[in-house]
Amino acid sequence: MKDAAMYIPTYSDVEAAHERIKPYIRHTPVRTSDYLNELTGAELFFKCENFQEPGAFKVRGASNAVFGLDEAQAAKGVATHSSGNHASCLSYAAMLRGIPCNVVMPHTAPQAKKDTVRRYGGKITECEPSTTSREETFAKVQEQTGGDFVHPYNDPRVIAGQGTCAKELMEQTGGLDIVVAPIGGGGMISGTCLTLSNIAPRTQIIAAEPEQADDAYRSFKAGHIIADDAPETIADGLKVPLKDLTWHFVSNHVSDILTASEDEIIEAMKITWKHLRIVAEASSSVPLATILKNKDAFAGKRVGVIITGGNVDLDLLPWLK
């Protein structure tokens, strides 16, 4: 699938993805809160992707890749490198199809992440926590298994899959002025851009990013990709850089990128838990943090917010540190 990375997905790919993955994903609900509407002055619609079975929107793109494989490739399975939600979601989708999933992960990854991948039948090959080791190890695994590489975000199948989330959100709300989603590598934002630029071109798309990992913000201002080396943030799903395909969507369709500090993210996370009564990751709380910080930009608007995931270590809550 090497050439596939150069293909820019279209909205008909999103529609095809939706039909393909519907049996395997949850049609997640939209939560609202009068209290949060009063607090922000906006009308907020939270799309609960934390309610996907493996706890993250990434099951959409992963399922689209897995269930789109022909039988010959499916027999060899899929492979990826990730220590986050993509690894568990790809393992989950592969388990549903009954095909192998190989994951390269640094040996330093949290035990809970490894346990989840294995629970879904994923096979882990550990590497050193460096890019060189990861690439070498992954090349070896792929050569041995012939598994199809499903990149966590820089893959048209993945982006088309993530685009199904904004499609559902627009159907469920009947229209929005703004959609805000977190940005890390840009998979969710790219899928959102792909969908909204086609079905709701007047809806603004705002990306939300941690100040401490603001490479997308700086890329957006500079007009070219700036990649940081290992930024540190509580929003651990958002540390990765943009790639060519996601940069295409970000640079063409995103209206603005807003950032929030670590304290603002943690406060928004606690507010989300307290008033929406859902368990959402720190990464998922960056959008609300930016809305609370920039109330004037959102006041009076109908605003969709994508709660991207809910895999949290309940013994290590950031506001209790």
Added chain:
Amino acid sequence: MKDAAMYIPTYSDVEAAHERIKPYIRHTPVRTSDYLNELTGAELFFKCENFQEPGAFKVRGASNAVFGLDEAQAAKGVATHSSGNHASCLSYAAMLRGIPCNVVMPHTAPQAKKDTVRRYGGKITECEPSTTSREETFAKVQEQTGGDFVHPYNDPRVIAGQGTCAKELMEQTGGLDIVVAPIGGGGMISGTCLTLSNIAPRTQIIAAEPEQADDAYRSFKAGHIIADDAPETIADGLKVPLKDLTWHFVSNHVSDILTASEDEIIEAMKITWKHLRIVAEASSSVPLATILKNKDAFAGKRVGVIITGGNVDLDLLPWLK
């Protein structure tokens, strides 16, 4: 409304309640989890009453009482004694109708509970933390205000309102073998009995109770109400005793009462947060605790579980103590 306490509500009261309160409550979603189904061997359907705006099912009964008042009584408002979800839900419903709500609460009640009641416009009169002081203070408040007494559970309007939850759950799931709900004073269980005995008489109703506050269990076995004095449990919504009206439903329609230890409740609470990714109170976790403890009784069955509320102090999580 003193005589109202003697009236046993019927299913048409539930239907009337549902029509009356629909504009003021959330039609809460039902959550499922493949993981929890595998863990228990049952097919579980969790009705998320924690997603009501004030965070608890009690907004159903409170709204039914508040919006059922005639104009003359409405002008005088409502009154209750409660330091829990009933106080905030009654204040919330009164705020929506724009009428006064007076709440008698011990001065020892948590500040957060007082803040919530006041946020919804409820007026708090503090008493000493004793039954005598509470009754004296409440009599005085009621005499001064003429507010209609809405008991937290021993009130036919409240029970009919709570019965709308099981009605929705049956509509959403298309039928269940068993419904499990926590039991404290018995308002939710009574509403569930009222609804299911009419629309699904073959569905078993199981009440779940903390071992350390097992007065309903002992009442059920003894055949008459046994009331404890101030039991201690992490499930703080379930400390209150049965009363005549709720005893009527419990003694006639409940199939069994199962209990769980404090540790089992806390473990079930953590599992709920981790795998359903919702914020649920300890009281709401007693049903899952009893299901995990009595797997054989539930295996292979379609089981509804009512997540009664989600008002939790996020700084004091029981598994971190």
